[in-house]
Structures are given as C-alpha cells and as structure tokens.
Amino acid sequence: MKKLRLKKKTNLASREYSVDYKTSLNEEQYKAVMHDKGAALVLAGAGSGKTRTLVYRVSRLIEDGIDPRSILLLTFTRKASSEMLSRITSLLDTRAGKITTGTFHSFALKLLKRYCKQIGFSQEFSIIDQQDSADTIDLIRGRHLPPSIKKRFPKKNTLQKILSLSINKRESTLTILEEFYPKYVEYEDLINTIFIDYHKYKKTANVMDYDDLLIYLLELLKENPDARTQITNYYKYIMVDEYQDTNRLQHEIILLLGGKDNNIMAVGDDAQSIYSFRGADHQNIFFFPESFEKCEVYKIEQNYRSTEQILDLSNEIINAAAFKYEKKLFSRDRIGEKPYLVAANKERQQSEFVVQQILELREQGIELEDIAVLFRSSYHAFDLEIELNKSNIPYIKFGGMKFIETAHIKDLISYMRLLFNPKDVVAWQRVLMLVDGVGPATTRKIIENISDNRLNISNYKEVLPNLNKNIGISNLFKLVAKNFDPNDITYAASEMAFYYKEYMDEKYDNVNKRWRDIETFLQITDQYSDLPTFLNDMALDPPINSLDELEPESKEEEYLTISTIHSAKGLEWKVVFLIWSTEGKFPSAKSTHTIDSVEEERRLFYVAVTRAKDYLYIVYPFGIFDRESGMVLSEPSRFIREIGDEFLEKFILTEDEDDEGIDD
DNA sequence: AGCAGTGATGTTTTT
DNA sequence: CATCACTGCT
Numbered sequence A: 001m002k003k004l005r006l007k008k009k010t011n012l013a014s015r016e017y018s019v020d021y022k023t024s025l026n027e028e029q030y031k032a033v034m035h036d037k038g039a040a041l042v043l044a045g046a047g048s049g050k051t052r053t054l055v056y057r058v059s060r061l062i063e064d065g066i067d068p069r070s071i072l073l074l075t076f077t078r079k080a081s082s083e084m085l086s087r088i089t090s091l092l093d094t095r096a097g098k099i100t101t102g103t104f105h106s107f108a109l110k111l112l113k114r115y116c117k118q119i120g121f122s123q124e125f126s127i128i129d130q131q132d133s134a135d136t137i138d139l140i141r142g143r144h145l146p147p148s149i150k151k152r153f154p155k156k157n158t159l160q161k162i163l164s165l166s167i168n169k170r171e172s173t174l175t176i177l178e179e180f181y182p183k184y185v186e187y188e189d190l191i192n193t194i195f196i197d198y199h200k201y202k203k204t205a206n207v208m209d210y211d212d213l214l215i216y217l218l219e220l221l222k223e224n225p226d227a228r229t230q231i232t233n234y235y236k237y238i239m240v241d242e243y244q245d246t247n248r249l250q251h252e253i254i255l256l257l258g259g260k261d262n263n264i265m266a267v268g269d270d271a272q273s274i275y276s277f278r279g280a281d282h283q284n285i286f287f288f289p290e291s292f293e294k295c296e297v298y299k300i301e302q303n304y305r306s307t308e309q310i311l312d313l314s315n316e317i318i319n320a321a322a323f324k325y326e327k328k329l330f331s332r333d334r335i336g337e338k339p340y341l342v343a344a345n346k347e348r349q350q351s352e353f354v355v356q357q358i359l360e361l362r363e364q365g366i367e368l369e370d371i372a373v374l375f376r377s378s379y380h381a382f383d384l385e386i387e388l389n390k391s392n393i394p395y396i397k398f399g400g401m402k403f404i405e406t407a408h409i410k411d412l413i414s415y416m417r418l419l420f421n422p423k424d425v426v427a428w429q430r431v432l433m434l435v436d437g438v439g440p441a442t443t444r445k446i447i448e449n450i451s452d453n454r455l456n457i458s459n460y461k462e463v464l465p466n467l468n469k470n471i472g473i474s475n476l477f478k479l480v481a482k483n484f485d486p487n488d489i490t491y492a493a494s495e496m497a498f499y500y501k502e503y504m505d506e507k508y509d510n511v512n513k514r515w516r517d518i519e520t521f522l523q524i525t526d527q528y529s530d531l532p533t534f535l536n537d538m539a540l541d542p543p544i545n546s547l548d549e550l551e552p553e554s555k556e557e558e559y560l561t562i563s564t565i566h567s568a569k570g571l572e573w574k575v576v577f578l579i580w581s582t583e584g585k586f587p588s589a590k591s592t593h594t595i596d597s598v599e600e601e602r603r604l605f606y607v608a609v610t611r612a613k614d615y616l617y618i619v620y621p622f623g624i625f626d627r628e629s630g631m632v633l634s635e636p637s638r639f640i641r642e643i644g645d646e647f648l649e650k651f652i653l654t655e656d657e658d659d660e661g662i663d664d
Numbered sequence B: 001a002g003c004a005g006t007g008a009t010g011t012t013t014t015t
Numbered sequence C: 001c002a003t004c005a006c007t008g009c010t
Helices: A027-034 A050-063 A078-091 A094-098 A104-114 A130-144 A156-169 A173-180 A182-205 A210-223 A225-234 A248-257 A308-319 A346-363 A378-390 A407-420 A425-432 A440-451 A465-469 A471-481 A489-507 A511-525 A531-540 A595-609
Strands: A039-044 A071-075 A100-103 A126-128 A207-209 A237-240 A264-268 A295-300 A340-345 A371-375 A395-398 A560-564 A573-578 A612-622 A624-626 A631-633 A649-652
Touching: A027 A050, A027 A295, A039 A050, A050 A071, A050 A078, A050 A094, A050 A237, A050 A264, A071 A078, A071 A104, A078 A094, A078 A100, A100 A104, A104 A210, A104 A248, A104 A531, A126 A130, A126 A425, A126 A531, A130 A156, A130 A182, A130 A207, A130 A425, A156 A173, A156 A182, A156 A210, A156 A248, A173 A182, A182 A207, A182 A425, A182 A440, A207 A210, A210 A225, A210 A248, A225 A248, A237 A248, A248 A264, A308 A595, A308 A612, A340 A346, A346 A371, A346 A378, A346 A573, A346 A612, A371 A378, A378 A395, A378 A560, A407 A425, A407 A471, A407 A489, A407 A511, A407 A531, A425 A440, A425 A471, A471 A489, A489 A511, A489 A531, A573 A595, A595 A612
Parallel strands: A039 A264, A039 A295, A071 A100, A071 A237, A126 A207, A237 A264, A340 A612, A340 A649, A371 A560, A371 A573, A395 A560, A573 A612
Antiparallel strands: A624 A631
C-alpha cells in the first residue's frame, strides 16, 4: 500500500527566498519573474530591465528547486549570454553556473556534436563561415554556368543570401526570388540545382555552414523521436532573449524544444527588430502566442535607463512609423538635458568634434567606459578611428570586419581545420589555391579525388603522380601529414605559421603588420588545449573582435566603445554619440526604396538613441558628395526631420581661430 | 590548358 | 579593399 504523507502546500508568492524579488522588481517585472509553467511572452521596451527580468527569473526558478541544468537560456550574442550568466551568479550563487546558455547556433552545435550519427555526419564535422560558404557556392556555380549568362546570373554572395533567406524563412527559392530578387526568377531551376549540389558537397566534406546548424537541429528534433525525447526531457525551462530577431526556422526549433510542457518564455520588443536581412520578421513576435493553446503575455514598459528627454525623442521617432508599435515608454521624471543635434562640416569636423567632446567629458569626470560612438556601417568609423589614434584615446571597435576574418588568419585556420578533418575540402580549396602554380583546375582535380576517398595525405604521390613535380604541393602535403599533438594547438599553429610565412613574404607588402596579427593569433591558441573546441570557437564565438584589443597592457586600461548599432544591441552607456545621421547615409540611399526597409532603418535609429542614459549627441556631417547618387548630402536624417523641433537642441559647429588649430 | 597579373567595379548590418 | 572579368603569358 502507498504511504500517504502530508506535504505543506505553498503558493509561490509566499515562499521564502534568499533574494527579495518583490522589492527589487517593479510590479510588471515581478509578474513575469513569477511566471511558472507554460508559454509566456514578455514584451519589454528598451531600457525596461529586460535582462534584469530574465536574470531574476532564472534565479527564482533555481530557488524553487528547479535543476539549473534543465534551464536553457538562448541569447543573441555570446556577450549577452556571458553577461547574464555573471549577473545570475552574483545574484544567487554558483548553482547558476550550471544552466545552459548560448546562442542558437552554439546550442545547436553542442547537440549536433552529440547526435551527429543520427543526421549522417561524423563527429569531426567542421563549421564554415559565411564567406567560406559563398566561396564554395561560387565553385559550384562555376561548374554549372554556361558562359553565355555569366554576367546576368547572381554572384556568389547573392546566391548565398538567397539560400540563407530561404532556409531561415522556411520558404522556397522561388518565393525568395519573387520577393527580393525578381530579376533572377527566370534562373530558378539553375539556382536550385546549384543549391542541391552545394548541399551534397558539404555533406561529403563533412562540413556545415551556419544555417545547417539550425536546419539539422530541426531535422533531428522532427525526425528522431528518441533524440527529441532525450533533449526535451533534459531542457525543461527555456528562455529566449531578443525574440523579435528570431526567424521562422528558429521559431520552429523552439516549438519543438518546448516538448509537451511548453515551458517557454520569449522576451523581446518588436520596435527593436533589426535583423530582417537574416530572415527575422518584426511581426513574428506577435505570432508567438498563437503557437500555443495558452500563452501568458506580460508587458514591461517602464524605462529605467534614459532621461525623460531622451525617451521623448525615442518615442517620437518610433511613433512616426508607418506600422504602429504597441507601446510607449515612460520613465519617472528623470530630467536631463535635451539631446543635441550637431551639424558638422564634412566628416573631418565630425570626427574632430566627437574626439574633442570626449576629451571634455573626461575632464568632467565621465569615464571612457561610459561613452560609446555608434554608427550604421562599420566603415563610417574609419575617419574617427584615425582621429582617436591621434589623440591617444583607447577604444574597442565592435562590428565590421573581424580579426578572425582577415585573409591571413583564415588561411592559418584552414590548415588547422585540415588537421582535424582531412576531408574538409572547403579548407583544402583555400590552402591549395595559395600554392604557386596551382589554380582552379588543379585544385578541383585534387578535391574531387579527396571527396571520392581516393586520395589522402599519405598516398597523393601514387594517385596523382604529376603533382609531385610541384614543390609547393608536396610541402603542403608534408605539413598536413605531420602528426601533431592535437592538444598542443600552439605548437601546431606555429609550425603552420612558419610554413605560411614564406608565402606571405612573396604575396604581401605589409608582411610585418600581418605577422603581428599572426602572433596575436598564436597567443589566442595558447588559451585552448583541444583542437575541436578551438575550431568551434573560431567559427562561432571568435574571442576578440578587433586587432588592437587584448594587448596585455591595454587590458586594464579603460577604453571607449565604438560600435555598429547592430552590435550595440542590448547595451547602454551614459553618453552616446550617433554619427553619420545624414539623410542618404542613415537611412542609406539603398534602403529607401521600400517601406519595409525604411521602417527597419527607423527601428535601427530607435535602437541607437535608446542606448543613451544621460546624454545623446546626434551628429550629421553636411556637404558630403555621394558618388552613387551623384548628389551632395546635407540634410539630417529623415527620422529627425519628421519630428518636432522641440525634441532636440540644435547646433552647428564653427571653428574658433584662437583654440588649438583644428586644421592640419 | 591552365595560371597570374591588370584594371574596373561596387560596398550595410551577424551567427 | 576586395571581387570580378579580361588578357596575355608559360
């Protein structure tokens, strides 16, 4: 007979917690934090303590006895996930360290490494980035294309985008073509043939691109009930940050991960959706509740971040949108200064103004850490960077070309990939083309033989005897055939760098600069002790973004942040400069053709201004000659012109002869 | 046939 | 600045 016991019934609100949730949160946040089971959508405006809410909810779940390992927290960037993890840990204790966090892609990778057999891959599969993906598509494009249509046929980057969009939006190639590239609709069949071949190619090479990580995870969850049961039994509480930027594919994955309990909490803000180029639709977040029988919706609208003046401006910008957004932010009378609108004569003066103002702010006791300069495209900062260097202002740049993406570092990583996965023909392709006297034809021959399992690093002399005449090739094969200790990554990397240096000396003028990069790269390898982890991190979570970063001495120093708006997502600073707010640059002339793209630019502008806590400077250079349109750009962005004069304090820069000469 | 050098071209945003 | 098509070279 079963033994009956009395268990005290507690309701959530009255339970004893070590953290005082009630007083540390406002009422709206508190409700969301106390949400227990089932699906929930948290609509959280900019600066409303979205991260705080997530952090407290994780803590609350753990305090209620939920096994931390069963909590999955999906974030948009690695930065965001490590920040949340440290905040949870300091709020609660080390139990928090056991939860699973990461991006969709890194989470997918983790599962796919475990379940690779089920989807027809071996565990040594490698990840290729977008550029590798485009290069591989180009290879296949070349094979399929009759020379007669070469010019009118989409190029590799376009093809890559078409494929990626169709996967992420879960739509056919034709639909994507009709919507975004109508002039290529006539090539639908040929494009599809290329895509099918590309898919096969990756499979034989045992490589996956970014989209594959998601699509194979979806496939695994859909078609392998055993794996699905295991996974959904393990991750019982799922939280997804920045839901407005997830796409259809990710949404489907989330639904499957929800299992039968659907303990899924999605957090986001439709007004901050800025990733439509990756297949996100800002309205997706509203469809979230419809995916479930029951879904609780919480709204958090009180802004803790910004002053009243900055909020008024932000609200005004987003209210001018063609599509109506649901909320309006409010704050509790934090009066500050009106945001500044500053007109600068050309780019030079803009850079000089920003630098001068930063120096002045520093005099007033505002630290560099509390200041950020934001811009639409990473090249917008080039001139500013020169000026910052001149004035010895240390900074870190986020967004744009990453250190890891420079040609010489990618070359080196390709050698390392071959150590791990000798069938990685994407890496082969790259390193073979570097060899003197080897071009597309020879490369193709070698690669075909590797794919057929006919050729490997030890038998190339017998299989393709005439290759032996090429010293470069035999040196390359010798290098890759060396039996490196897979745990001594630095040793292997430095051997490869040594080999590579010869090529570099011949090919490049600026060998010294590149060699310094390679030395930095070798330092990075030092932090790893196993090859697979190293390669995964290089593909998905590159440890650093820019070159000048991570010099040992500059680590302690305080620094300024300069960043693309996309990379500034979720962050905040006391002082924000938004540069290049000139019509024609932001929104860029390219984005003004369709309503949707203008609206996306508007949301981007909104994200930018809502990063500011106390001071906001919107700077626009005038008198800019735009080569594309052949026009001179002199007006501030339409997002500023649309709104009333009362929201901004307007300035124009004049040069004062007496001050330290601005010219030269 | 296959490779390398040359000159015009265009260019967001990220995993 | 990197990519692409073209042309001349081996």
